[in-house]
Amino acid sequence: MFPPVDMADDDGLLCYGGExxxxxxxxxxxxxxxxxxxxxxxxxxxxxxxxxIIFCEEFHLSKRxxxxxRSAGYTFKIDTNFAAVVQGCADQRQxxxxxxxxxxxxxxxxxxxxxxxxxxxxxxxxxxxxxxxxGVSLGSFFGGESMFNRTDNAAKAALGFxxxxxxxxxxxxxxxxxxxxxxxxxxxxxxxxxxxxxxLGEALEKTPIFL
Numbered sequence: 551m552f553p554p555v556d557m558a559d560d561d562g563l564l565c566y567g568g569e570x571x572x573x574x575x576x577x578x579x580x581x582x583x584x585x586x587x588x589x590x591x592x593x594x595x596x597x598x599x600x601x602x603i604i605f606c607e608e609f610h611l612s613k614r615x616x617x618x619x620r621s622a623g624y625t626f627k628i629d630t631n632f633a634a635v636v637q638g639c640a641d642q643r644q645x646x647x648x649x650x651x652x653x654x655x656x657x658x659x660x661x662x663x664x665x666x667x668x669x670x671x672x673x674x675x676x677x678x679x680x681x682x683x684x685g686v687s688l689g690s691f692f693g694g695e696s697m698f699n700r701t702d703n704a705a706k707a708a709l710g711f712x713x714x715x716x717x718x719x720x721x722x723x724x725x726x727x728x729x730x731x732x733x734x735x736x737x738x739x740x741x742x743x744x745x746x747x748x749x750l751g752e753a754l755e756k757t758p759i760f761l
Contacts, residue, residue: 555597562598570658600740639696
């Protein structure tokens with residue numbers, strides 16, 4: 551269904567077209583490919599030459615951030631409000647610089663969630679959802695898609711909670727797709743695509759994170 555990932559260009563663009571149906575998304579994620587819609591373009595599919603990876607043992611929150619998270623009194627849940635997390639991510643990106651989380655994206659990932667493939671990690675302050683993240687999981691692979699904050703450090707707090715959750719289940723890493731300053735701050739690092747594909751193949755054969 552997709553070209554080999556080593557055919558991607560220097561920016562990681564592999565191909566374009568198609569749709570965000572469940573079979574196509576499963577084929578993509580199983581082969582190290584993810585969609586990244588851009589307004590005004592056909593649907594774009596990426597397999598970057600350097601994959602952003604958070605290795606759980608290397609994940610780092612500064613002392614200041616950890617103190618702020620503790621003082622905020624956050625609590626965390628998984629998969630109790632998936633659609634709201636996706637909407638929160640869409641709203642935050644819209645406010646910042648336009649969103650790639652279109653209504654089509656929301657519909658498709660909500661369907662993946664219904665099928666037990668997409669999952670959310672949620673940060674609450676009291677009963678209010680104030681941040682979180684969502685992504686796709688196959689075997690022991692988790693590919694993060696987006697995060698959002700409504701209060702300071704709420705997304706980082708969700709990620710820190712989730713890293714511990716993964717470690718308790720013997721999972722050593724999670725995919726953040728592309729490096730950016732935030733992920734560098736959290737001690738993520740780029741992994742060459744060839745190595746990432748080996749890691750992905752191993753993860754797909756392991757016990758699922760979410761049973």
